[in-house]
Amino acid sequence: MDHAYGDVNVLQSVSLTLPSGTVTALVGPNGSGKTTLLRVIAGLLDQTGGTIRHRNHDVVRSIGYLPQQPAFRPGFTARETLSFYAALVGADEDAATKHLERVGLKEAADRPVEELSGGMIRLLGIAQATIGNPPVVVLDEPGSGLDPGMRVHVFDVVGELAANGAAVLLSSHDLELVERSADRVAVLDRGRIASEGAPTEIRDCVDADTLLQAYEATVTGETGTVRVRGDSS
Structure with missing residues (x-):
C-alpha cells in the first residue's frame, strides 16, 4: 500500500x-x-x-475508527450519542447501553458529553467505534x-x-x-x-x-x- x-x-x-x-x-x-x-x-x-x-463482506459496518481527537455534539448525553450512531448502523435498541457497559461508562450514561472527562470521551469514542460490532x-x-x-x-x-x-x-x-x-x-x-x-x-x-x-x-x-x-x- x-x-x-x-x-x-x-x-x-x-x-x-x-x-x-x-x-x-x-x-x-x-x-x-x-x-x-x-x-x-x-x-x-x-x-x-x-x-x-477485507475478509468480512457481509456486515453492515466493516471498520470502526477512533480519531486522535474524538469529538461529539454537545447537548446530548453519552447514551443519546451512542443511540444516534446505533440507529445509523441498524443496531438494536439496547446497543447503546451494552457498549457503554463494555467500556465502563455505565454510570455516566446520562451525563452530557460536555461534562465527560478526556478519558471518558476516549472511552465513548471506542464505544462509538464498535457500535455495530465491526470486525x-x-x-x-x-x-x-x-x-x-x-x-x-x-x-x-x-x-x-x-x-x-x-x-x-x-x-x-x-x-x-x-x-x-x-x-x-x-x-x-x-x-x-x-x-x-x-x-x-x-x-x-x-x-x-x-x-x-x-x-x-x-x-x-x-x-x-x-x-x-x-x-x-
Whole structure:
C-alpha cells in the first residue's frame, strides 16, 4: 500500500495483516505516517498504490475508527450519542447501553458529553467505534493524554474487543503497555514497516531486553531495517 500527498510519499510499500481476535500495535516516530496509515485502512483516505482486502463482506459496518481527537455534539448525553450512531448502523435498541457497559461508562450514561472527562470521551469514542460490532477496529492513539490508570483501562478494553473476535489496530507511544497488551507490533519508520511480529520476536531479533530497546535499535540503530514474520502473518 502506498499513499502520497502530492509529490511527497508518506507510505511506501506497506504490507500489514490484521488477524481476527488480535491486537496489532502500530508504533513509530512522530511524522512516520501512522495516522495516515490508519486513515487509509479506515477508508478516510484513498491509497495511491496497492490494495486493501477485507475478509468480512457481509456486515453492515466493516471498520470502526477512533480519531486522535474524538469529538461529539454537545447537548446530548453519552447514551443519546451512542443511540444516534446505533440507529445509523441498524443496531438494536439496547446497543447503546451494552457498549457503554463494555467500556465502563455505565454510570455516566446520562451525563452530557460536555461534562465527560478526556478519558471518558476516549472511552465513548471506542464505544462509538464498535457500535455495530465491526470486525476491524482502528484506534488512533486511544491512550494519548490520559493518566496511567486510564491508559491501562483503555488497553484492557481493547483486549476485550480482540477477545470477542475483532481485529484491532491501534497506534501508541506507550511501548510498555504495547509490550504487555499487543499480540503483534508493527514499527513504522519513514513510511515503511521496519519491523513486524510478536513483541518477543521483535526483541529477540535485535537481542533486546525490552520492546523500547528493540524499537530504538530498529528505528535509529546502525543494523538497518529488520523484518520479523511470525506464523500468523
